[in-house]
Amino acid sequence: MKLFRPANKEPLWKDEFSIHRADEQYVSRRQFTKFLVLTSLGMFVGNAWILARSWFRKTPVYPQKIICSTKDVPVGGVWLFRYPTQKDAGILIRPDEETYVAYSQKCTHLSCAVYYARERNRLECPCHEGYFSVKSGDVLQGPPPRPLPRIVLERRGDELVAVGMEIRKGT
């Protein structure tokens, strides 16, 4: 097929340093095209990398961990803890007498630590003013693309035990 014939039978150095002045325009365009095609390859590799990550992603296993006693958290108070690993900060909130909710403390926008704003009854990220609902962890306002991961709690007597995490998709 003519299209796939070798571009030139001349050695490469003669291609790049042609004795014909008019050929220089061709050389610069050809090299620029090569650069663009390599960039295109890079974009494709990026997409393929995301695909590989999504195929080989492992389903996380969450341990059971005692977070605190119900007496440790007053109504309207918070308890900071680590779950599922020591690197993952979590925040437990007691908005009323019988309700305990816990979320990952990492904002889903750029991972700043969220805090509980009691007077406004919402979780707030101080970095870019992303607000989350205390009841569900849903985004109320701001740039976060998805809700806060919810830490599933079980009450065993006076103890609050984390048993898993619910990571929800953004809209």
Added chain:
Amino acid sequence: MEPQNRTTHRHGLTAIDGALALIAILLIIQMWLLTATLDSYLAGHSEVVLPAAIVSGVLFLACAGLHLFVRRIDADARENH
């Protein structure tokens, strides 16, 4: 350069410029596709990842085809000297 060759040369450059413009457009689409895919993947929508990778591959093949076209015109122009 002969007048005939000069015309061929100019036509060749026009064709290469057209191919370059097409490659640039395809590349911009690929860049958008990569950022949109990453955004969706991080938001938990992994169902878009496979179609995006296929489309990106097709766009890359189109760019590679255009690159071969440019090389072909380039070679033809040299042969006319």
